[in-house]
Amino acid sequence: xxxxxxxxxxRFNEVDTYGIAWYGHYIAWFDVxxxxxxxEFNLRPQDMISLxxxxxxxxxxxxxxxxARCGDVVxxxxxxxxxEIAALIFRFEINREPDRTLLARxxxxxxxxxxxxxxxxxxxxxxxxxxxxxxxxxxx
Amino acid sequence: xxxxxxxxxxxxxxxxxxxxxxxxxxxxxxxxxDDDAPLFKDGLGLDSIDALELVVAIENIFNVxxxxxxxxxxxxxxxxxxxVFIQAAYGSHQRSLSAAG
Numbered sequence: 001x002x003x004x005x006x007x008x009x010x011r012f013n014e015v016d017t018y019g020i021a022w023y024g025h026y027i028a029w030f031d032v033x034x035x036x037x038x039x040e041f042n043l044r045p046q047d048m049i050s051l052x053x054x055x056x057x058x059x060x061x062x063x064x065x066x067x068a069r070c071g072d073v074v075x076x077x078x079x080x081x082x083x084e085i086a087a088l089i090f091r092f093e094i095n096r097e098p099d100r101t102l103l104a105r106x107x108x109x110x111x112x113x114x115x116x117x118x119x120x121x122x123x124x125x126x127x128x129x130x131x132x133x134x135x136x137x138x139x140x
Numbered sequence: 141x142x143x144x145x146x147x148x149x150x151x152x153x154x155x156x157x158x159x160x161x162x163x164x165x166x167x168x169x170x171x172x173x174d175d176d177a178p179l180f181k182d183g184l185g186l187d188s189i190d191a192l193e194l195v196v197a198i199e200n201i202f203n204v205x206x207x208x209x210x211x212x213x214x215x216x217x218x219x220x221x222x223x224v225f226i227q228a229a230y231g232s233h234q235r236s237l238s239a240a241g
Contacts, residue, residue: 058188085192111188119188119209121195 002138003077004037007097010072020067021074026104027062030092033078034108037090041134051127052115055088059109066096066103073097082135086122087111145202145230151223162197163190179216191216204229 008029016022038044048055068074077093092106112120112127123131144150156170159179163186177183180191194216195206204226206212215225 085189085196087189087192109189111192119191119212121192121206121208121212 001079003079003093004033004040006033006036006076006078008032008074008076010068010070010074012070015070018067020069021072023062023064026064026094026106027060029074029076029094030062030078030090030106030108033076033092034090037078037080037134041130041137043130043134047130048127049115053120053127054113054115055110056113057108057110058087060106061108062104062106064104066101068094068096068103074103075100080134080138082139083109086120088131141202142234145227148223148227151226152219155219155222155226158197158201159184159194162193173219175219178218179222183218186216198226202226202230203233 010021010025014021014025035044038047045055073096075095075097077095079091081089081091083089088110090108090110092104092108093102094104094106095101096103112123114120144154152175153170156173159165159173160168160170165184168184173184180186186194191209191212195212198204198206206215206225211225215222
């Protein structure tokens with residue numbers, strides 16, 4: 001499985017009273033990874049809108065293994081899985097550099113809608129082409 | 141499959157079982173699903189991902205395509221509507237197959 005990697009450094013304002021990265025920030029890190037990946041395939045939210053679609057997140061999972069602390073460099077690994085249904089499913093791993101300790105694993109599911117709020121049951125046209133290019137890249 | 145599709149009672153029961161199995165509704169039995177209750181929102185309370193799963197199941201089992209949400213809204217209104225939709229679409233699909241053959 002191929003992954004796209006991005007890095008972030010845990011900021012002072014991201015740690016909680018326990019001195020570890022607040023659990024909600026992991027979701028923001030997932031988004032950093034997903035945006036970097038989507039940019040490669042012209043599927044960023046602004047690209048979706050210009051094609052006439054939206055892809056809202058309808059499901060989110062995150063499992064925490066180890067904490068991150070202020071100043072830690074976290075490696076955000078993102079990949080996309082081929083779903084049987086008309087949805088986009090991304091998987092994430094957050095690792096701590098330099099030893100790549102696994103901190104968290106996650107997954108998001110997005111459904112596809114037209115900008116008029118109509119759900120898509122199957123992908124068509126330019127959107128289908130871009131999504132298939134992205135899936136082919138990560139399944140190869 | 142022709143026999144099930146052509147027998148409305150059997151088809152209702154088949155569709156209920158298909159929904160239970162596809163969506164892994166472990167605490168629900170066929171008897172809990174009313175033929176006329178809405179499948180989404182205040183009926184069975186299914187969500188958008190459930191709709192996508194059912195669309196794929198129906199396509200795989202009956203070779204019947206539910207194109208988009210407009211069609212889906214009618215088809216998924218209830219078990220009864222879904223049966224009517226499948227019977228109509230399945231019939232036309234079989235006719236086009238025999239015409240082609």
